[in-house]
Amino acid sequence: MRLFQKSILSFLILVLGSIHSIAANEVVNGIFTTTIFQKNIKSMMMFREGWRLSYPITELNSDVKLKLIFDDLSDEVKTYHYKIIHCNADWTQSNLSDSEYLDGSIFQNYIQNYQFSFNTYTSYIHYDLSLPNEDINFKVSGNYVIQIYENYNEDEIILSHRFMITEKQVMVEADVMRPVLSIFKDNSQQINISVNYSSFLLDDPYQDIKLVVLQNGRWDNALKGLKPLFDNNGILDYNYQMENVFEGGSEFRWFDIKSLRYQSPYIRSIDFEDNAYHVYLFPEEDRSRKQYFYEEDLNGKYYVEIQEEQNNDTDADYVNVYFEFPSEEALFEAEFYVLGELSNWEISEKNKMTYDESSQSYKLDLLLKQGYYNYHICSAKTSDSPGELRYSEGNHYETENDYIVLVYYTDKRRYYDRLIGYQIVNSLRK
Secondary structure (H helix, E strand, C coil), rough: HHCCCCCCCHHHHHHHHHHHHCCCCCCCCHHHCCCCCCCCEEEEEEECHHHHHHCCCECCCCCCCCCEEECCCCCCCEEEEHHHHHHCCCEEEEECCCHEEEECCCCCCECEEEEEECCCCCCCCEEEEECCCCCCEECEEEEEEEEEEEECCCCCCCEEEEEEECCCEEEEEEECCCCCCCCCCCCEEEEEEECCCCCCCCCCCCEEEEEEECCCCEEEEEEEEECCCCCCEEEECCCCCCCCHHHHHHHHEEEEECCCCCCCCEEEEEECCCEEEEEECCCCCCCCCCCCCCCCCCCCCCCCCCCCCCCCCCCEEEEEEEEECCCCCCCCCCCCEEEHHCCCCCCHHHEEEECHHHHHHEEEEEEEECCEEEEEEEECCCCCCEECCCCCCCCCCCCCEEEEEEEEEECCCCCEEEEEEEEEECCCCC
């Protein structure tokens, strides 16, 4: 019987998604982002094929492909096409034409791989796409955005996702340490970087090189615009003591909904109503004044998995997850958000918590696929400001974090930003 039951919630989401889709051309300040534009699209991820916890970065002309996956909460197969846009280092569109950065069939490529959900209360169709593929390949390195749209109509974008194609033109070395300056010593992390360009011809490394550093794949608090302190015979030194410092944060909160037959840690109750599961997490504690505590995590990522079935992509069900963050009063100078890969690292209305005076707490419910999830509760003054952890999670120099160092070179002949090197380092694992 379960196979034939239709979730009322799934139907409502499908209808609302078709009515309230976000305008396709909503690109704030010309900057392309990782965003879901329709409410019926869920569980979007992009990673190196075969490694779902990896970052969406691969090398030019490499055998390692990137894979994009997402679910459409629908019973009907859609005609989804995609286009790929080359971007500058700041994620604005570059001056290159399609034929200058893509090889193969540039127009009207469509997603051919899909599977129907099996034995789930919420019906959905799982789509996946690998890049490069037999239809399309990349000619140049740099930042890219893939946009998926429906019915051959580029005004009906359902999602966009950033990814990066890199070259091995420079050697990047990085090390994460406890900050030198006392004002950062207990709550932050300092990343020292050097870029060896001795085998790569540069006219002016101080102007032609752009350095970007990400913490755990986040772009909202990325370090940008850092210039080298000096050039030591082809090695650019970025070993500052202030400009290269990140707030440390805390280890990520987590919950496990791989099985709905029992309550794993941090889950208060599991209810089944209206043909859908509802998972209520225990109210979150304020960790801003607590001492550091190490707990192994996924640095904000999640993975889809169901314990009782075989195919995670199609057998995992969708669950309403309820978050609650107690606060005696509303924080008027900022809002709270649930932040992580589960929210595409966005600061937006989709993951903003609402203050409930009756329970004196911030609340949010998200529809999530069964699996294992990491997240933070952050505060932000506006959707354009970075998420801060000082009021909810606290900051510690000991926290385990990933750092991604990206090195761009502005090609003056064709005037676009090449991604000529990168490095991923961890604050604990050397």
